[in-house]
Amino acid sequence: MKKIIESAVLASNLSKTLIYSLEYRMLYGLSKGLSFFVEPPTRERNPELLRHLGEGVVELHREDGRNVADGIYPIQVIKPRDPRGHLENLPRLFADSLRISRRRRLNLKHDFKSGPENVPDYLKRNYHFQTDGYFSEESARLYEHQVEVLFSGTAAPMRRMLIKFLKKKFTLNRPLRILEIAAGTGAATADFARSFRVQSYTVSDVSEDYLKLAKKRIPKGPFEFVRASAEALPFSDGSFDLVFSVYLFHELPRSVREEVLKETFRVLAPGGIIGICDSIQRDDDPKLNVVLETFPKDYHEPFYKDYTLWDARSSLVGAGFTEVSSDHRLLSKYWVARKP
Numbered sequence: 001m002k003k004i005i006e007s008a009v010l011a012s013n014l015s016k017t018l019i020y021s022l023e024y025r026m027l028y029g030l031s032k033g034l035s036f037f038v039e040p041p042t043r044e045r046n047p048e049l050l051r052h053l054g055e056g057v058v059e060l061h062r063e064d065g066r067n068v069a070d071g072i073y074p075i076q077v078i079k080p081r082d083p084r085g086h087l088e089n090l091p092r093l094f095a096d097s098l099r100i101s102r103r104r105r106l107n108l109k110h111d112f113k114s115g116p117e118n119v120p121d122y123l124k125r126n127y128h129f130q131t132d133g134y135f136s137e138e139s140a141r142l143y144e145h146q147v148e149v150l151f152s153g154t155a156a157p158m159r160r161m162l163i164k165f166l167k168k169k170f171t172l173n174r175p176l177r178i179l180e181i182a183a184g185t186g187a188a189t190a191d192f193a194r195s196f197r198v199q200s201y202t203v204s205d206v207s208e209d210y211l212k213l214a215k216k217r218i219p220k221g222p223f224e225f226v227r228a229s230a231e232a233l234p235f236s237d238g239s240f241d242l243v244f245s246v247y248l249f250h251e252l253p254r255s256v257r258e259e260v261l262k263e264t265f266r267v268l269a270p271g272g273i274i275g276i277c278d279s280i281q282r283d284d285d286p287k288l289n290v291v292l293e294t295f296p297k298d299y300h301e302p303f304y305k306d307y308t309l310w311d312a313r314s315s316l317v318g319a320g321f322t323e324v325s326s327d328h329r330l331l332s333k334y335w336v337a338r339k340p
Contacts, residue, residue, distance in 0.1 A: 163196075
């Protein structure tokens with residue numbers, strides 16, 4: 001039975017990779033065809049690198065299948081979320097790709113129709129050159145789809161892998177009080193909620209527009225939605241058993257990363273766990289160092305290079321955490337640690 005489940009998950013994941021890869025090629029072709037107006041992103045043409053990435057994608061999907069078969073997370077996490085919405089998004093995605101390409105060509109990094117209010121200054125920019133940054137309904141609607149196109153349908157499996165490493169660390173045998181930081185539109189939320197026994201689940205993000213969409217997408221359950229910056233959490237000391245984030249730290253200045261770790265330590269109960277899923281760092285996979293070098297240039301990630309050199313283990317220990325462990329899969333890296 002396990003082999004059947006593994007094969008079914010692999011087939012499902014590979015089909016998604018195929019779909020998102022085709023959509024990427026269409027978007028890239030559109031940008032290239034209009035190169036007199038927009039400039040396509042730099043793409044690595046090294047066949048050996050592409051083969052290495054392809055092998056990594058297949059192995060990631062295989063492990064995702066094994067995780068389901070082993071009960072680390074349920075089969076429901078593999079179901080397509082909204083096929084109709086996916087198709088309806090495509091025309092918007094194509095239109096926005098032209099705006100993004102133009103913004104990249106002109107190097108526009110603070111291009112907002114109306115500037116976001118009551119957010120930290122470091123966030124007032126067009127990460128990835130995306131329209132309105134993280135602060136509009138349209139940006140929220142397109143974001144998850146854009147991420148999967150960029151990573152050829154591997155973003156969801158890479159996010160889920162954090163669940164595996166968290167479960168290795170947990171010893172609590174009771175429902176958990178969970179805080180998800182920078183949850184965005186809730187791409188990871190349902191998967192994590194299905195994978196743990198949950199007493200309460202707080203979904204936080206700095207963008208009201210992203211949180212609104214998360215509320216619509218996430219199934220009913222013990223969820224509370226709170227607008228908050230990760231470095232200034234409005235929660236009491238010791239309120240949670242698990243605090244985790246996905247793809248947050250590479251978008252923060254180093255000083256803010258340190259503050260986020262301190263705040264996470266504060267709101268965790270003794271024995272609680274922090275989980276971080278983010279980009280791989282330099283030399284985690286030396287063959288991918290070139291990808292780490294070009295990514296911030298192509299997609300406007302001003303703090304990304306510093307992140308790839310950041311000693312997260314030392315920062316976690318400095319914030320008070322113990323039992324720090326890390327691992328990586330494909331383009332993502334994971335840290336798990338405990339508050340004594």
